[in-house]
Amino acid sequence: MAEKCQSKVFVESDSEQIDCAVCLQSCVHPTVLPCGHIFCYLCVKGLRRTTKMCAMCRHEFPDDLIENPTLLRPIESSLDAGFEDGHQWFYEGRNGWWQYDERTSKDIEEAFKRGNTTCDVSIAGKIYIVDFVEMEQKQKQNVLRSRRIKRDLSTIPKKGISGIRAAASSQTTEELETRLAMLNLFEPRDE
């Protein structure tokens, strides 16, 4: 009855660009699920919050994947990257500042540069209002839930990027290569 999705994992040899079937854009911080399918880290977070399964093959995945994601590439290179003036956008977590993911950060910066007082961003399937006057981020459906935000030097001490801990991504190249080789060898399980 329903058209089944039969797309498979595809990792290009240089693994530069992987399309994400959730946001329909190239993956930001590609994250590998146990079934082998790859999505943006934030898209995986959205899946965990809602359907709790892989969007392609419907396999459930463990919750700790959000805390300890299997990333295709370490986040180090993104950690201190900033705009031309060396700044970056951050939001406040329970005990420190987190850098926004590259896509959201770019959207916020563009709206900020245009002189907008607010902008909407879509993060992990939820819409947030970024308020440049109050310098906070609010959930659109629950504006009482807000976090402080700031534009600061990209090199300030931070917890990580969009929920990915700076320390969590220190996988060795060897580990990553083994992972990639495995992905190319095995098709994801299908039901």
Next chain:
Amino acid sequence: MSALPRRIIKETQRLMAEPVPGISAVPDESNARYFHVIVTGPEDSPFEGGLFKLELFLPEDYPMSAPKVRFITKIYHPNIDKLGRICLDILKDKWSPALQIRTVLLSIQALLSAPNPDDPLANDVAELWKINESEAIRNAKEWTRKYAMEN
């Protein structure tokens, strides 16, 4: 200013550039999350020749949750009730964010080609479909002529 998630923009652009045969989906001028849909009744089905209007709405956390779709044109079908609500697994528990507006509309078109009276919504229609299929099909054709063929 309410920005539309890029995924919705992308899907809309593709729906316009490469429309699905037999289906048109046009976003509302004042609400880009609301689509005016027309599905052509599939050939060799009791709905052949009919143009069926539907409305499709993308909720705030789309694609994490499924689009809301409803028939506006009256239709005699075991899986579509009087209010136009559709009984289709992918719109409920079988939704996956990898599905798109396009796939949803194709599935609805497929449902018109293959009614499933064992998984009914409109009970009396499904009942007749099971006990007297030829009469049910006659009714479906009659409704198509009456409600889906006028301008």
